[in-house]
Amino acid sequence: MPLIEPEWAKRYGRKVQIGKVPGGKAAVRECAEEFGRDGQKLLAAAWAADAPSRLRMLRQVEILRQVWIHQYHCDREGYLRWREGTALPPTALRFDSPYDTDAHYCVKRDVEWSGYRVHFTGSCDQDLPHLVVYVATTIAPVQDGQPTDKIHDDLATRRLAPAEHIVDTAYLSPAHIERDQRVHGITLLGSILAGNSRQAKAGSGFDKSAFIIDWDNEQATCPRGATSASWTKLHISGHTDFQARFADSDCRPCLDRARCTSSAIRSRSVAVLPRLLQRDPDA
Known part of the structure; x- marks a missing residue:
């Protein structure tokens, strides 16, 4: 029995945009699970006892395996099902494109994107050129404040640690203020995030x-x-x-x-x- 079925040429011969499948949500799910069964067939063949072991070492096969773990699961009856919503792994664990496995989906307020998050550090001394002195790139789901300590560690290693660093609220916390002053002598300047309790938000109580x-x-x-x-x-x-x-x-x-x-x-x-x-x- 051939591994590649004749219907695959029609199914995958052109770019697939699953969100534009006619027929509503049920049709989208049916289409996604059909794709899942096709991919599962390829994976089963790659892991068959008589398949060459080098096949399983191919990067393309490993990416396919990971995508199927991220996007599908088997129900109690053993049927392959498409993961949706909260059934999906956290965005930090699943990549968003087989063409770039470091690209991750993220939402920040009303902005959605798939890719990375970039943090720029620049100089702002008076009477001197304003230069970008450091760039940190992380996966998109890493929150803005998480790289603060590493940014300052790297700046200090390059002998570029500032005496004062003006940062956005997201990069500022009491722990960062204490640690960066103690370790590198850096004074963090910025607005601390206001309290998020009901009383603080309401301004009463x-x-x-x-x-x-x-x-x-x-x-x-x-x-x-x-x-x-x-x-x-x-x-x-x-x-x-x-x-x-x-x-x-x-x-x-x-x-x-x-x-x-x-x-x-x-x-x-x-x-x-x-x-x-x-x-x-x-x-």
Whole structure:
């Protein structure tokens, strides 16, 4: 039985744009799963016992194998199914084109693209030429703030570390401020991202800034004078934070509960940075 079927010439003889298949979503899925079965047939032949082992070492075959892992799965009955939506692997793990396996899909606010993310560092000294001194390229899903430390490490290696570095909010965090000042003597300048709690966004109620933090005694004091009942160490995104939680016996009868928390059951908790990171870097 021939491996290549006559219908394949019609099916793949021209560029396929699966999103333009007539018949709606069901027709698109049917078409995608037909493609999947064809690809599965090729992969099965490449991994057959009598197939030359060098066939499986070809880059094209390996890319096909990875694409099929990303895009398809077998259901309980053993039928090949097309992955959609949340069934797909994270964008950082799946490439978006067999022609460029480093290109990944990404969405930033209202912009969608497939490819990379590029970070430029330039000089802005007065009375001197403004030059691009460093370019960092990452896969698209890497968030803007993630390369901050590496950018400064590389600049320092090239003896280009600035005394001050003005950055966008996304590149700035208390951890970056502390680390880059300590390791490279770089002062990061920019606007810290505003609090994203309900209270901070609304500009009313008790956001984090309304609480007094006592690191020595590992306690937080709320605006009504109650002290936290627990202090828990957390590890978030590679950094150590703390969570101060208040007792139910203090929160439930509190007259300001609605201004403090929207939960009808749980008591208020506050995320706290380590003392060194919480301190104002300009102080």
